[in-house]
Amino acid sequence: MSLSRRGFIKTSILGSAAAATATSPLSATELFSKVEKIPHAGHFGAFYAHVQDGKMIDITPHESDKNPGALTKALMDRTYSNTRIKYPYVRKSYLEGKKDNAKLRGSDTFVRVSWEKAAKLIADKIKATPRENIYNATYSGWSHPGTVHSCPALCGKFFNLAKGGAVGTYGEYSNGAAGPTNPGIVGDMEVYSLQTAHEQILENCEVYVMWGADLFKTNKIDYAVANRKNDEYYFKYKKSNIKFISIDPIMTETAKMFDAQWIKIRPNTDVAMMLGMMHHLYTTNQYDKAFVEKYTDGFDKFLPYLLGKTDNTPKTPAWAAKISAVPEDVIKSLADTFVKNKTFLAGNWAMQRAQYGEQADWGLITLAAMIGQIGTPGGGFGFSMHYSGGGQAAAGAKMPGGFAQGRNRVGTSLPASRISEAILNPGKEIDYKGNKITYPKIELMYIAGCNIVGHHPDTNELINALKTLDTFVVQEPWWTPTAKMGDIVLPASVTLERNDIAYGGSYSGDYIYAMRKVVDNPFEAKGDYEIFSLLAKEFGDDVYQKFTGGKSELEHIKDFYEASDGVKKKSFDEFWESGFVKFDPPKEAYKFVRHRDFRKDPVANKLSTESGKIQIFSQKYADYGYSHFKGHVMWFEPAEYLGSKEVSKFPLHVLSPHPTFRLHSQMDNVWIKNAYKIANREPVRINPKDAAKHGIKNGDIVEVFNDRGALLAGAVVTEDVMEGVIAIEEGAWYNPENLDAPGKSRCNSGHVNVLTSSRPSSQMAQATTANTTLAGIRKATGKLVPNQAYSLPKLSHS
Amino acid sequence: MRFLTIISMVVWALSAQAAQYINLDGKLALEVDNATIYSGTPVEVLENSDGKAKVKITGFLNEDGDILFATKNKKVALIKSSKDKVEALDEGKGSVTVLVDESLLEEDLETAWDPNIDEFYNTCTQCHAANEPHLHTMLEWDSLYGSMKEFARPTPEQDEMILRFLRSFAKDGFLAFP
Numbered sequence: 001m002s003l004s005r006r007g008f009i010k011t012s013i014l015g016s017a018a019a020a021t022a023t024s025p026l027s028a029t030e031l032f033s034k035v036e037k038i039p040h041a042g043h044f045g046a047f048y049a050h051v052q053d054g055k056m057i058d059i060t061p062h063e064s065d066k067n068p069g070a071l072t073k074a075l076m077d078r079t080y081s082n083t084r085i086k087y088p089y090v091r092k093s094y095l096e097g098k099k100d101n102a103k104l105r106g107s108d109t110f111v112r113v114s115w116e117k118a119a120k121l122i123a124d125k126i127k128a129t130p131r132e133n134i135y136n137a138t139y140s141g142w143s144h145p146g147t148v149h150s151c152p153a154l155c156g157k158f159f160n161l162a163k164g165g166a167v168g169t170y171g172e173y174s175n176g177a178a179g180p181t182n183p184g185i186v187g188d189m190e191v192y193s194l195q196t197a198h199e200q201i202l203e204n205c206e207v208y209v210m211w212g213a214d215l216f217k218t219n220k221i222d223y224a225v226a227n228r229k230n231d232e233y234y235f236k237y238k239k240s241n242i243k244f245i246s247i248d249p250i251m252t253e254t255a256k257m258f259d260a261q262w263i264k265i266r267p268n269t270d271v272a273m274m275l276g277m278m279h280h281l282y283t284t285n286q287y288d289k290a291f292v293e294k295y296t297d298g299f300d301k302f303l304p305y306l307l308g309k310t311d312n313t314p315k316t317p318a319w320a321a322k323i324s325a326v327p328e329d330v331i332k333s334l335a336d337t338f339v340k341n342k343t344f345l346a347g348n349w350a351m352q353r354a355q356y357g358e359q360a361d362w363g364l365i366t367l368a369a370m371i372g373q374i375g376t377p378g379g380g381f382g383f384s385m386h387y388s389g390g391g392q393a394a395a396g397a398k399m400p401g402g403f404a405q406g407r408n409r410v411g412t413s414l415p416a417s418r419i420s421e422a423i424l425n426p427g428k429e430i431d432y433k434g435n436k437i438t439y440p441k442i443e444l445m446y447i448a449g450c451n452i453v454g455h456h457p458d459t460n461e462l463i464n465a466l467k468t469l470d471t472f473v474v475q476e477p478w479w480t481p482t483a484k485m486g487d488i489v490l491p492a493s494v495t496l497e498r499n500d501i502a503y504g505g506s507y508s509g510d511y512i513y514a515m516r517k518v519v520d521n522p523f524e525a526k527g528d529y530e531i532f533s534l535l536a537k538e539f540g541d542d543v544y545q546k547f548t549g550g551k552s553e554l555e556h557i558k559d560f561y562e563a564s565d566g567v568k569k570k571s572f573d574e575f576w577e578s579g580f581v582k583f584d585p586p587k588e589a590y591k592f593v594r595h596r597d598f599r600k601d602p603v604a605n606k607l608s609t610e611s612g613k614i615q616i617f618s619q620k621y622a623d624y625g626y627s628h629f630k631g632h633v634m635w636f637e638p639a640e641y642l643g644s645k646e647v648s649k650f651p652l653h654v655l656s657p658h659p660t661f662r663l664h665s666q667m668d669n670v671w672i673k674n675a676y677k678i679a680n681r682e683p684v685r686i687n688p689k690d691a692a693k694h695g696i697k698n699g700d701i702v703e704v705f706n707d708r709g710a711l712l713a714g715a716v717v718t719e720d721v722m723e724g725v726i727a728i729e730e731g732a733w734y735n736p737e738n739l740d741a742p743g744k745s746r747c748n749s750g751h752v753n754v755l756t757s758s759r760p761s762s763q764m765a766q767a768t769t770a771n772t773t774l775a776g777i778r779k780a781t782g783k784l785v786p787n788q789a790y791s792l793p794k795l796s797h798s
Numbered sequence: 799m800r801f802l803t804i805i806s807m808v809v810w811a812l813s814a815q816a817a818q819y820i821n822l823d824g825k826l827a828l829e830v831d832n833a834t835i836y837s838g839t840p841v842e843v844l845e846n847s848d849g850k851a852k853v854k855i856t857g858f859l860n861e862d863g864d865i866l867f868a869t870k871n872k873k874v875a876l877i878k879s880s881k882d883k884v885e886a887l888d889e890g891k892g893s894v895t896v897l898v899d900e901s902l903l904e905e906d907l908e909t910a911w912d913p914n915i916d917e918f919y920n921t922c923t924q925c926h927a928a929n930e931p932h933l934h935t936m937l938e939w940d941s942l943y944g945s946m947k948e949f950a951r952p953t954p955e956q957d958e959m960i961l962r963f964l965r966s967f968a969k970d971g972f973l974a975f976p
Binding site for chain 2: 141147150152153156168169170183184187188189190193194394398399401403404405406407408411413433435506607608609610
């Protein structure tokens with residue numbers, strides 16, 4: 001699409017008028033300074049930034065955002081936040097080379113240095129450190145969806161070129177347990193795979209089970225660019241005749257929206273409930289024998305366990321009721337409902353972020369197999385209906401790629417969740433997915449666009465681990481809790497201060513977006529591409545040339561665009577001018593049913609599993625010989641849950657669900673927090689009975705504590721959380737009450753990972769178990785100091 | 799001096815007998831001597847003359863007896879030829895001898911597989927770091943790669959190059975990742 005000059009002027013006038021109306025009724029200034037409308041995009045959606053006199057004055061949504069919200073609007077606040085890192089800094093005692101300076105990490109003064117000095121310091125350290133002792137902790141691409149400034153791709157590429165690699169990360173936090181386990185069961189990770197189309201659910205589903213899935217809340221954001229198109233479908237869901245059931249310790253926003261039947265279940269006991277249902281389906285002869293015979297393998301090896309022949313414990317509904325607190329008759333009745341109706345089981349990711357989390361999806365898949373509706377429209381299971389627009393039809397177009405990291409010649413990586421343990425225990429050997437890993441000695445850690453102090457469990461353990469490093473480099477736009485722990489801190493620009501390219505949504509893949517630069521950075525922040533290019537230069541011309549390819553930011557954007565299907569629709573110049581390219585999904589995409597081909601012909605379309613079928617029993621997994629991960633789904637009692645004896649000391653199960661108003665820790669530093677925080681601290685939801693038991697009233701500042709740490713939070717007394725459970729959404733910025741004692745002091749901000757455990761899921765996946773956490777609660781007493789999570793550290797500019 | 803000459807001759811003789819690999823510079827397969835030979839295939843060089851090499855390929859035979867595979871599960875093809883060129887061996891194996899240009903031979907395993915290695919790392923490290931191929935079995939790679947490739951949308955040729963690489967160097971593959 002090209003604009004004539006006349007058209008351009010007309011558009012500008014309309015755009016300006018709209019912006020002026022949106023921002024100020026006094027639009028006379030428009031006569032003197034034009035308002036420019038610049039296309040951009042982020043994990044919260046695509047939008048236009050309105051700029052006047054070099055300053056962003058408003059954000060309005062792009063047509064692809066079907067339910068624009070405050071998160072996008074608040075990007076303006078985040079750009080101009082006081083928490084921005086303005087210059088490169090080095091921690092004072094580190095810069096001075098003082099002995100034991102690492103002990104001051106997190107409480108020292110930062111000294112402003114030049115970019116040249118910071119880059120040289122970093123390069124010299126990297127050159128002097130063997131690559132086996134460098135940890136590239138830049139993890140995942142959640143910082144932003146741009147592919148040119150992608151922190152993980154750039155950081156990986158830089159280390160691979162400059163050093164031949166560095167220690168990396170295996171797996172992930174989101175799906176650490178299910179991701180590696182599901183392929184052996186159903187031949188696919190499932191957690192990121194294309195989901196059955198909403199159209200098929202709406203036409204065919206009779207019972208929709210949200211097993212821990214909070215569809216509305218978590219679909220607000222996308223790993224690519226969010227479109228919130230699911231919200232349009234939710235209107236249709238609401239009007240449909242589908243019966244919604246929510247099995248969850250929390251009455252979610254989605255469950256309320258759909259008037260769902262709420263089944264309150266003790267956290268971490270879902271597998272027991274699933275087994276109870278399976279036992280009922282088997283003993284009442286309701287399970288789908290034909291499906292099990294034709295499409296699964298190893299039911300005969302699972303059955304003795306289900307019936308209690310191997311451990312004298314039949315997994316009856318009564319047995320499951322004792323563990324899960326879901327009444328026996330409810331378990332039976334739900335199983336009856338599921339098997340008698342076209343039932344879709346929408347799983348979630350939270351229940352596998354628990355000890356023995358490998359069992360969660362395996363349990364749901366086995367239950368779905370016994371129900372026998374896998375591969376039917378409106379039936380079966382899905383593990384991603386809550387994520388990145390799951391259920392939307394795929395356009396099938398090739399989206400723009402990004403930088404390849406290349407080969408990392410360091411053979412060792414650390415499973416996500418094991419970072420603290422690895423740093424503190426070099427040389428220790430652990431099991432992992434049938435292999436052995438020996439922890440390397442980590443001396444230098446580099447992290448870009450990633451808040452490890454936010455997402456890693458057991459914050460105090462992590463901080464104490466970070467204090468043992470020789471060097472910690474942090475590249476960030478904001479003074480996050482991780483940046484405050486750094487030795488060398490590099491100021492990165494925000495996406496609005498540079499050009500990039502992105503696509504969305506993750507599943508629909510129906511838009512390519514220009515992330516055009518909106519404003520200049522007023523300080524010394526640089527784009528991530530520029531920062532890594534600068535570092536690459538320190539390693540010689542050859543590395544620099546290979547890193548940059550001799551191309552500018554915009555040239556790379558053009559390359560990535562021209563390698564996509566976008567060019568079939570618009571030339572690069574047209575795309576860049578208009579800001580987007582749209583693709584329409586083909587009609588058949590709206591008919592997609594997960595596993596339909598397998599159901600239609602399980603021989604021709606066999607799964608990539610041992611038998612080509614669903615492994616109810618896996619010999620491969622059994623042969624691993626692990627104590628808490630066997631050949632079929634099993635119930636293992638977690639170390640911390642409401643049925644364990646630790647309840648006498650710590651009576652409440654702590655859940656740390658995805659935040660309602662953030663993307664993990666992103667946007668904790670914007671005005672939105674004023675709408676939901678209590679005295680500037682993260683809310684903790686607590687049931688009225690528990691609140692009464694502990695003498696807590698709505699709005700009280702409370703201390704939540706266990707043996708790993710303590711935090712201060714604001715009490716929200718609500719029936720939306722079942723008795724015995726408290727919920728603190730993850731992502732609040734950590735702030736030690738005593739600023740000189742990070743890692744020891746209680747958190748004044750309500751950062752839940754101060755409480756969570758870093759114990760691994762099992763020998764299999766070594767995944768995070770944040771949702772296996774017990775704690776106590778009491779009303780906070782004494783003088784409370786203000787939360788300083790959003791304050792700057794001590795800075796020296798002399 | 800004489801001692802060094804002898805040493806040099808021994809080294810030369812050993813290197814001449816070392817396994818060599820078909821290097822097709824990024825092509826997946828090539829028609830040679832009435833057969834289709836696949837990139838990265840290990841060969842035994844029987845003789846060289848006039849820029850040509852007579853090479854022997856040994857592998858597991860398919861049911862039709864015209865394709866040799868690197869492993870028993872028949873996931874990585876080495877060569878496809880007419881049945882009459884195949885010499886049947888024990889344990890379901892067979893061998894084929896063909897004449898190829900010497901320029902197709904590469905002694906260094908990594909160089910021979912470079913195009914596949916590049917294709918994998920170029921395609922699969924844009925969104926995340928890649929696990930090394932020997933960390934997973936062929937079946938696991940089929941599953942993991944199958945889960946993710948919809949995001950990268952490789953062409954059919956890229957897809958085959960990547961899968962061939964992953965399966966060949968997998969935990970139960972037939973080559974050790976260099």
